[in-house]
Amino acid sequence: MTGQHDSSASAGPEHGHGHGHGHGHGHELEGKRGIKGLVSKVGHALAPHSHDSADKTDAALEGSSRGLRVLAVSFGVLLVTAAVQAVIVVMSGSVALLGDTLHNVADALTAVPLAIAFSLGRRAATRRFTYGYGRAEDLAGIAIVLIIAASAGLAGYEAITRLFDPRDMRAVGWVAAAAVVGFLGNEWVARYRIGVGRQIGSAALVADGLHARTDGFTSLAVLIGAGGAALGFPLADPIVGLLITVAICFVLRDAAREIYHRLMDAVDPALVDEAEAILGGVEGVERVGSVRLRWIGHALHAEVDILVSHHLSLVDAHAVAVAAEHRLIHDLPKLRAATVHTDPHGPAGADHHAPLTSHR
Structure with a gap:
C-alpha cells in the first residue's frame, strides 16, 4: 500500500468520478471479516458515485x-x-x-x-x-x-x-x-x-x-x-x-x-475552518492536512489532504476518503466538487513524499 489516494467528486456530467457510495451507508474500517466483507468493500470502491449528477449540480444550475x-x-x-x-x-x-x-x-x-x-x-x-x-x-x-x-x-x-x-x-x-x-x-x-x-x-x-x-x-x-x-x-x-x-x-x-x-481565489477563512471541522469529525481521519477552497463562478470547489492510519489497507483508506468527501459535499454550503487526498499517518520518522521534495 502506497498510502496515497485521491478521491475526486465532481457533481456534474462534465466531470468523471472514480468512486461511489449511496446515501444510506456506513463505512466500517475494522470488524468486517471474511469473504463477504471483502466483496462488500471492493464493490463499494468500484460502484459509481451517486453525486455525479445530483444535488450540487442541480443547485448550481x-x-x-x-x-x-x-x-x-x-x-x-x-x-x-x-x-x-x-x-x-x-x-x-x-x-x-x-x-x-x-x-x-x-x-x-x-x-x-x-x-x-x-x-x-x-x-x-x-x-x-x-x-x-x-x-x-x-x-x-x-x-x-x-x-x-x-x-x-x-x-x-x-x-x-x-x-x-x-x-x-x-x-x-x-x-x-x-x-x-x-x-x-x-x-x-x-x-x-x-x-x-x-x-x-x-x-x-x-x-x-x-x-x-x-x-x-x-x-x-x-x-x-x-x-x-x-x-x-x-x-x-x-x-x-x-x-x-x-x-x-x-x-x-x-x-x-x-x-x-x-x-485571486480568496475565500472566507470561516469556510476553511468549517471544512477542517467537518473533516476532523469523519471516522478514520487522524489528522487534517491542507485545505484549499476556491470559487468558480458561484460554485465552491475543494482540494483537501487527510491523514489516516498507515495500518489501513488501500480499500479501507479509500473508504475514509469517500466518507470525508461525502461529508464535505453535504455539509459545506455551495460546495459542488471535492478532491480528497489521503496520506498515511506513520510510522514515526517516515517521509512518504521524499521523491517529491525537490519539486516543492
Whole structure:
C-alpha cells in the first residue's frame, strides 16, 4: 500500500468520478471479516458515485437560473424607471436628470454581460476548459467595476462642470418626483441583486447590485439639487453631486475588492475552518492536512489532504476518503466538487513524499 489516494467528486456530467457510495451507508474500517466483507468493500470502491449528477449540480444550475431571473426583472424595472425620467427630462430641460436617466440606462445594460456569463456558466466542461465556464462571472464582474468607475468619473465631471456653469431648472417639482422614482427603482434593484447574489455566491451579481445603488445615490443628488434650485441656491446641485461622486468611489472600492478576491481565489477563512471541522469529525481521519477552497463562478470547489492510519489497507483508506468527501459535499454550503487526498499517518520518522521534495 502506497498510502496515497485521491478521491475526486465532481457533481456534474462534465466531470468523471472514480468512486461511489449511496446515501444510506456506513463505512466500517475494522470488524468486517471474511469473504463477504471483502466483496462488500471492493464493490463499494468500484460502484459509481451517486453525486455525479445530483444535488450540487442541480443547485448550481438553479443558481444560474435565479441569476438570470434577477437580471431580467431588474432590467425591466430600470428601463421603466429610465422611461419615466426621460419624459420629465423633456418637460424640465434638467441636465442633471438627463445624466441620471442615461446612468440608469447604462445600469440596465450591465445585465447583458452578466446574463452572458450566467448562460456560459451552464455549459458543460470541455477538454480545454476542464473546470467549465464559471469564471465568466468574474470577467463580467470586471466589466461592472469598470462601468462603476466610469459612472464615478462622469458624475464628478458633470458636478464640476455645473459648479462653474450653474443652470436654471424648469418644473422643479417634477424633477424632484423623477429623482425619487430613480432612487426607489435603483434601490429596489440593488437589494434584489445583492440579496440573490449573496445567496447563490455570485460576486459579479453583488457588484452589479452595488452599481445600482450608486445610481440611486445619483438620483438623490438630483433630488437635493432640485430642492436647492427651488430655494434659490442653484449651486446645491453640483456640490451634492461632488459628494455623491465620493460615495460612488467608496462603492467602487467595495465592488473592486469583491471581484479582486474572487480572481485571486480568496475565500472566507470561516469556510476553511468549517471544512477542517467537518473533516476532523469523519471516522478514520487522524489528522487534517491542507485545505484549499476556491470559487468558480458561484460554485465552491475543494482540494483537501487527510491523514489516516498507515495500518489501513488501500480499500479501507479509500473508504475514509469517500466518507470525508461525502461529508464535505453535504455539509459545506455551495460546495459542488471535492478532491480528497489521503496520506498515511506513520510510522514515526517516515517521509512518504521524499521523491517529491525537490519539486516543492
